[in-house]
Amino acid sequence: MVQPNGIPLDTAAIVSTVLEGILYGFSLLMFIGTLWALMHRRMNSGVNVRMVSVACSLLIFSSAHMIIDIIRTEEGLVQQRNTFTDGPVGFFSDVAQWSFVYKNMLYMLQTLVGDGVVIYRCYVVWRSWWIIVIPALMWCSVATTGIGSVYSISQATTDAENIFAPITGPWITAFLAATLFTNVFSTSLLAYRIWAVGRRVSSASSQSSVLWPVLRIILDAGVVYSISLLAALLCFVTKNRGHYVLLDMIMPIISLTFYMVIIRITISKSASQGGAPPSSGFSNPLSMSRLTRGGREYDDQHQYPLRKMEVHITQLTETGDPDFDKADDIEVGSPGESTPTALKTPRRESAYAV
Structure with missing residues (x-):
């Protein structure tokens, strides 16, 4: 022993x-x-x-x-x-x-x-x-x-x-x-x-x-x-x-x-x-220039009304949005809140872009 x-x-x-x-x-x-x-x-x-x-x-x-x-x-x-x-x-x-x-x-x-x-x-x-x-x-x-x-x-x-x-x-x-x-x-x-x-x-x-x-x-x-x-x-x-x-x-x-x-x-x-620059939400700088007439938006270079187009996303992405809490669920553990984009299983989602 x-x-x-x-x-x-x-x-x-x-x-x-x-x-x-x-x-x-x-x-x-x-x-x-x-x-x-x-x-x-x-x-x-x-x-x-x-x-x-x-x-x-x-x-x-x-x-x-x-x-x-x-x-x-x-x-x-x-x-x-x-x-x-x-x-x-x-x-x-x-x-x-x-x-x-x-x-x-x-x-x-x-x-x-x-x-x-x-x-x-x-x-x-x-x-x-x-x-x-x-x-x-x-x-x-x-x-x-x-x-x-x-x-x-x-x-x-x-x-x-x-x-x-x-x-x-x-x-x-x-x-x-x-x-x-x-x-x-x-x-x-x-x-x-x-x-x-x-x-x-x-x-x-x-x-x-x-x-x-x-x-x-x-x-x-x-x-x-x-x-x-x-x-x-x-x-x-x-x-x-x-x-x-x-x-x-x-x-x-x-x-x-x-x-x-x-x-x-x-x-x-x-x-x-x-360190990340603020996200404007637009991929084309020209789209930042707009006019509003009668509650509708128009491009100031082309007098055409701008309409929202639905885009279907089928893969994981990182938004870069500083207000979007990507790590909170790991950090504090809150399954009742929305799942961070970075942790979602790939599926069909809807987003809107101009």
């Missing part, structure tokens, strides 16, 4: 609290930026209450987790340093303490919210319930193993000083593996959809698709979270105490990846709109 290895638990407690505090500070700043992106720039179209609620929930969970870690560090190193036989190491190895149970419950809730957002974004860009059946089932497995791991930790009375014991180890391993697979699979579905549509748009236009920055942002967030989970899973499987540090760091990382997607897409879209 492999014995636990790695850094001492009292050292792990200090390192994890410091690193979590640094990441938590960044998440606070990005939370403010996320609220601005969700509320300020969407004042005309309405605030997406669901995404604001998710952002606040992630902040609340990570804040509560941070507070519990500070309390545990102070208790283990100061108040109860002489209570246990092994000193602070004995305190931090006791997994049955209420503070350890609560912090793991918060981690489970944070994970469920974070994975749920990725699955929801998959539905937004695919516009199909069937495409998220497998991710939803995987999310249920995350919830099941998460509840099982928290319950097993709370009941660990016979071997409470070993997190890797048979009563807790299998549940935690299954939980970490389930959330890793769920995140990788859901992010892959999301990235593939954006890549496929962006590729079709680029093939029909000489310009680069506006979806490529969105794709990079989605992949960056997924890679950061997946690498963190993989490292934590490997540490736990090999019974390395470094998993304590990694799990505490993942709490604010989940918040950071959510905030990062919204803020970076907002910045990317603002930059692209700021």
Whole structure:
């Protein structure tokens, strides 16, 4: 049987609290930026209450987790340093303490919210319930193993000083593996959809698709979270105490990846709109010169009435309209709103041009 290895638990407690505090500070700043992106720039179209609620929930969970870690560090190193036989190491190895149970419950809730957002974004860009059946089932497995791991930790009375014991180890391993697979699979579905549509748009236009920055942002967030989970899973499987540090760091990382997607897409879209010339809506400069007589429009060079002509579009296009929110559905997730042109499946549409 492999014995636990790695850094001492009292050292792990200090390192994890410091690193979590640094990441938590960044998440606070990005939370403010996320609220601005969700509320300020969407004042005309309405605030997406669901995404604001998710952002606040992630902040609340990570804040509560941070507070519990500070309390545990102070208790283990100061108040109860002489209570246990092994000193602070004995305190931090006791997994049955209420503070350890609560912090793991918060981690489970944070994970469920974070994975749920990725699955929801998959539905937004695919516009199909069937495409998220497998991710939803995987999310249920995350919830099941998460509840099982928290319950097993709370009941660990016979071997409470070993997190890797048979009563807790299998549940935690299954939980970490389930959330890793769920995140990788859901992010892959999301990235593939954006890549496929962006590729079709680029093939029909000489310009680069506006979806490529969105794709990079989605992949960056997924890679950061997946690498963190993989490292934590490997540490736990090999019974390395470094998993304590990694799990505490993942709490604010989940918040950071959510905030990062919204803020970076907002910045990317603002930059692209700021550098684009205003669209006049006319392809021919001569058509800008008009006269109006009796409620009808005439060309000033040719005295003929101008009539609207219906044009049927059968391929994906990018409008270049700065008022058209191409990335909002990925960014804030709002299936009730109209689908952005860049994410629509090719179909027959109607447009009007002079």
